[in-house]
Amino acid sequence: MPYVDGPISGEQAKQHALTGLREAIARGEMAPAQRLVEGELAERFGVTRGSIRAALIDLTAEGLVERIHNRGARVRVVSVEEAVAITECRMVLEGLCAAKAAAQATDEQLSELAALGQAMVKAVADGEPLTYSALNHELHAYIRDISGQQVAVELLQRLNAQLVRHRFQLALRPGRPQKSLNEHLALIEAIRAHDPEAAQVAVHAHLASVIDALRE
Amino acid sequence: MPYVDGPISGEQAKQHALTGLREAIARGEMAPAQRLVEGELAERFGVTRGSIRAALIDLTAEGLVERIHNRGARVRVVSVEEAVAITECRMVLEGLCAAKAAAQATDEQLSELAALGQAMVKAVADGEPLTYSALNHELHAYIRDISGQQVAVELLQRLNAQLVRHRFQLALRPGRPQKSLNEHLALIEAIRAHDPEAAQVAVHAHLASVIDALRE
DNA sequence: GGCAACAAAAATGTCAACAATCTTGTTCGC
DNA sequence: GCGAACAAGATTGTTGACATTTTTGTTGCC
Missing domain, CATH: 1.20.120.530 (GntR ligand-binding domain-like)
Structure with missing residues (x-):
C-alpha cells in the first residue's frame, strides 16, 4: 500500500494552514503585497484549497491579509x-x-x-x-x-x-x-x-x- | 415567466445576511445562547446556506457569535x-x-x-x-x-x-x-x-x- | 511598431450533493 | 420505572465539479 496520502482536510487542516501562514507572514517569507494563490498554498501545506480559503478568511479578520473580490488575497502592507x-x-x-x-x-x-x-x-x-x-x-x-x-x-x-x-x-x-x-x-x-x-x-x-x- | 426567484447568493447575499443578523442580534431578537440554525436563517433572509455560514463566521470573528464544531452557532453571552x-x-x-x-x-x-x-x-x-x-x-x-x-x-x-x-x-x-x-x-x-x-x-x-x- | 479586440489560461467564487456528527425518541432488559 | 443501547431525524461539515471573473498572450489591423 503506497503512502501517498492526498491533502488532509477538516478542522485540523485549517488550523495547520492558519498557523503556518501566520508564521510565514510573521517571519517575512511572504513579501508585502505578494499574491497569495490558493492553489499554490494548498499544495505547499498539503491541505485542500477549502482549508486555505478558510484560513485566509480568518487572517483577513485578523488584519494580516487583504482580500479583494475575484482578485484573491495579498499580504496587507501596514504604512x-x-x-x-x-x-x-x-x-x-x-x-x-x-x-x-x-x-x-x-x-x-x-x-x-x-x-x-x-x-x-x-x-x-x-x-x-x-x-x-x-x-x-x-x-x-x-x-x-x-x-x-x-x-x-x-x-x-x-x-x-x-x-x-x-x-x-x-x-x-x-x-x-x-x-x-x-x-x-x-x-x-x-x-x-x-x-x-x-x-x-x-x-x-x-x-x-x-x-x-x-x-x- | 414566474417571479419566483430562488435564494439570492454571492457577495451581495452574504452582506445582506451579515447586516441582517447583526441588527437582529443588536435589537435582541435572538435570545442569548439561542441556537442559530443555518437552514432556518437561510430561509428567513432568502439567501443560500453558504451565505449564512459565511456571515456567521464573520460574526464569530467580531465576537458576537460563538461557533462550536458540529454543534452550530449561538449568540454569545457576555458576562x-x-x-x-x-x-x-x-x-x-x-x-x-x-x-x-x-x-x-x-x-x-x-x-x-x-x-x-x-x-x-x-x-x-x-x-x-x-x-x-x-x-x-x-x-x-x-x-x-x-x-x-x-x-x-x-x-x-x-x-x-x-x-x-x-x-x-x-x-x-x-x-x-x-x-x-x-x-x-x-x-x-x-x-x-x-x-x-x-x-x-x-x-x-x-x-x-x-x-x-x-x-x- | 503600437493598439484594440479577441482567445486561452489561470484563479477565484459558488453550489448541490454527500458524509460525518450530534440530537432526539424509542425500545429493550433489568 | 429506570437506564442503557439503538435507530431515526436533523444539522453541520466537506468535497469536487462547475461558473464567473480576471489575467495573460496572441492576432490582426491601422
Missing part, C-alpha cells in the same frame, strides 16, 4: 502612518495592563520580571539585538499575562501581529536597544514597586519613544 | 465580568480618541458637539431614556469620528457591538441618565476648550461610573 496609529492604541491598552499588573502581581511574578530585566541587560551588553528583541516581546507578553485583562490581551495580540515588519526593522536600528532598555527597566521597577500610576506612565513613555523611532 | 473588562478597554481607547478630538476639532465640529449636548439635556428633561441612549451613542461615535484615529475607532466598534444587551439594560435604570448626562456635558466642555488632558479625564470618569453601574 508607517498606520503603524503609528496602532502603537498609539497599544500605548493605552498596554498602559491599562501594566497598571493592573502593578496592582496585583505576586512576589513570584515580580522576581520573574526581575530575571527578564537582567536577561535584557545582558543581551544589550553582549550586543545581541535579536535576543533582545525576543526578550522584549516576552516581557510585554508576560506583563499582559499578569494583568489578567483578557479583552485587552486579545486586542493587543491582534495589533502586535500587524506590526511584525516594523518591529523587525526597529530592532536592528543602532542605539535603539540601549534607549529601549532603560525604558523597560523603569517599567519593571514601577511594577515591582506596585505603583500602577508609574507603570502606566512608563509604558506611555516607552511607546511614545517607539512612535518617534517609527517616524525616523 | 458582567467580561462587560467590565470590555468597558475598561473602552475607557482607555475612548480616552485616546477624546484627547485627539480635543486637540484637533474644528469650530464647526465643536458647535455640532454643543448641539448634541443640548439635545441630550432636552431628552433627559423630557424623560425619554431611549432618545437619550441613542444620542449618547451618537455622541461617542461623533467624537471617535473627529479623532480620526482609524485603528481605535475599529476596535471600539467591535467592543461596543458586544455590549448591546448591557447597554440597553443600563439605559432604563432610573436616575442613570441624569448622572450620565453630567459626565457627558463635562466631556463636551473639555473638548470645546481644546483640553486633551481634561477630555481624557472626563472619559475615564464617565466610563468608571458605567463600570460601577454595571456591577450594580
Whole structure:
C-alpha cells in the first residue's frame, strides 16, 4: 500500500494552514503585497484549497491579509502612518495592563520580571539585538499575562501581529536597544514597586519613544 | 415567466445576511445562547446556506457569535465580568480618541458637539431614556469620528457591538441618565476648550461610573 | 511598431450533493 | 420505572465539479 496520502482536510487542516501562514507572514517569507494563490498554498501545506480559503478568511479578520473580490488575497502592507496609529492604541491598552499588573502581581511574578530585566541587560551588553528583541516581546507578553485583562490581551495580540515588519526593522536600528532598555527597566521597577500610576506612565513613555523611532 | 426567484447568493447575499443578523442580534431578537440554525436563517433572509455560514463566521470573528464544531452557532453571552473588562478597554481607547478630538476639532465640529449636548439635556428633561441612549451613542461615535484615529475607532466598534444587551439594560435604570448626562456635558466642555488632558479625564470618569453601574 | 479586440489560461467564487456528527425518541432488559 | 443501547431525524461539515471573473498572450489591423 503506497503512502501517498492526498491533502488532509477538516478542522485540523485549517488550523495547520492558519498557523503556518501566520508564521510565514510573521517571519517575512511572504513579501508585502505578494499574491497569495490558493492553489499554490494548498499544495505547499498539503491541505485542500477549502482549508486555505478558510484560513485566509480568518487572517483577513485578523488584519494580516487583504482580500479583494475575484482578485484573491495579498499580504496587507501596514504604512508607517498606520503603524503609528496602532502603537498609539497599544500605548493605552498596554498602559491599562501594566497598571493592573502593578496592582496585583505576586512576589513570584515580580522576581520573574526581575530575571527578564537582567536577561535584557545582558543581551544589550553582549550586543545581541535579536535576543533582545525576543526578550522584549516576552516581557510585554508576560506583563499582559499578569494583568489578567483578557479583552485587552486579545486586542493587543491582534495589533502586535500587524506590526511584525516594523518591529523587525526597529530592532536592528543602532542605539535603539540601549534607549529601549532603560525604558523597560523603569517599567519593571514601577511594577515591582506596585505603583500602577508609574507603570502606566512608563509604558506611555516607552511607546511614545517607539512612535518617534517609527517616524525616523 | 414566474417571479419566483430562488435564494439570492454571492457577495451581495452574504452582506445582506451579515447586516441582517447583526441588527437582529443588536435589537435582541435572538435570545442569548439561542441556537442559530443555518437552514432556518437561510430561509428567513432568502439567501443560500453558504451565505449564512459565511456571515456567521464573520460574526464569530467580531465576537458576537460563538461557533462550536458540529454543534452550530449561538449568540454569545457576555458576562458582567467580561462587560467590565470590555468597558475598561473602552475607557482607555475612548480616552485616546477624546484627547485627539480635543486637540484637533474644528469650530464647526465643536458647535455640532454643543448641539448634541443640548439635545441630550432636552431628552433627559423630557424623560425619554431611549432618545437619550441613542444620542449618547451618537455622541461617542461623533467624537471617535473627529479623532480620526482609524485603528481605535475599529476596535471600539467591535467592543461596543458586544455590549448591546448591557447597554440597553443600563439605559432604563432610573436616575442613570441624569448622572450620565453630567459626565457627558463635562466631556463636551473639555473638548470645546481644546483640553486633551481634561477630555481624557472626563472619559475615564464617565466610563468608571458605567463600570460601577454595571456591577450594580 | 503600437493598439484594440479577441482567445486561452489561470484563479477565484459558488453550489448541490454527500458524509460525518450530534440530537432526539424509542425500545429493550433489568 | 429506570437506564442503557439503538435507530431515526436533523444539522453541520466537506468535497469536487462547475461558473464567473480576471489575467495573460496572441492576432490582426491601422
